[in-house]
Amino acid sequence: MTATNSDHGGFTMPRPGSPAEPVRARDSSTPGRVDESPPPDTAPLEADATVDLASLGAELGISRTLDELDVQLVGLEAVKQRLREIGALLLVDRLRDRFGLHAPRPNLHMCFAGPPGTGKTTVATKMAEILHSLGYLPSDHLVTVGREDLVGQYVGHTGPKTKEVVKRAMGGVLFIDEAYALHRPDNERDYGQEAIEILLQAMEEHRDRLVVILAGYRDRMDGFFALNPGLRSRIAHHLDFPEFAVDELVEIGHRMLAEQSYELEPAAEAVFSDYVARRRAQPHFANARSIRNAIDRSRLRQAARLVEGGGMVDRDSLRIITSADLLASRVFDEPTRPDDAPSPLPN
């Protein structure tokens, strides 16, 4: 505000009862979705003070979020390890800050590389929660976008479009799926490059309010970074999401079933493992997503079986998925391939 006082000339109205010095309205805390009130533990500490890290972590909810992650996500050990490290760094930085030690803000832009269905979006959601609970981000929301949300169709369209997405994501995490689609090396007049430049600028300018996560297949991400070195250097964390092994996929399937209040009959357990192994060897296998689809299809078959069978049903028969429901799958018609290698990537 340029002229804050009424003491210059010109047309000014004296306000009845107003004091000579403008009194600032009390810093009333207005309600809002973004909670910015600092947690109670930000008071500076004496040089000889000691703090219990574990209890501080528990107080901030960071340990709870990380434990949830451990329980909810199968496998992905390297990813969990990196999340734990980031959580620890932010916790330590907070403490350093209270001791008066200089704690520069770490750069937390990330790249999630891995085949489809390996939990990249799920981990990004968790990441937003963790960063919010540690006070790194003012909000825990995640904005998921693709090329069509960032890149416009004609000259001058891309800039406002990308900036609007950045503004929407501000305060939280911006998750860019298939980020390499932004760059089309075969078309040098493609507007994707403009979107990348605006993103780069936002990643620098709004480092304190925005975390950008790029996601996609490993090899194509590598090619994308090779052509955009500026982007690579601004991303500190490159996380690999490996293909799930058969036993992990079986475990994921069991959890999905339990979530939807279904259960495999004991005889169907072995059939399900066999199904997963066969399906995994097929092309276009999308890990957890394929398992979810397989479960959805077996639910269809179960429902059809119950309706066609007629007669009385009870609670258990509505819950149980039998081996017949699984064996009806097309996957069992094809001979198993000799090698159990993961499928080649689609495209």
Next chain:
Amino acid sequence: MITQGTFAQLPELDDSEIESQLRYAVGQGWAISIELTDDPHPRNLFWDLWGLPMFDLVDPAAALGEVRACREAFPRQYIKVNAFDARKGRETIALSFLVQRPPGDEPGFQLERQHGPGRTNRYTLKAYSSQQPHGDRYQ
């Protein structure tokens, strides 16, 4: 000093207070837009838009950044922030306040009287500053 909008009777808001108001507006799900003009007449409805209205914001910092950018580009204009409530049944500006006024003197208004039939008087407000052409006011 010309005041208008929701906080016309309050001392001017500083940036942290503006941010608090923006946080409230964003928390209500209102769309934020920024407008500017150099015609101070209170009935002037034709303010220029700065950029596009911002929908679906979560963090008020995004809107505050636009306010700052607008101030930098137009240091000699009135700038206001509007918050539009798009809910069915309301669909109106829910909050509107000035976030910048031109530096230095605001010369104010001339009151013009027009004598009508009988003993009626009609009154007109005319801003001294608007006697200059658009763009030359508040130099």
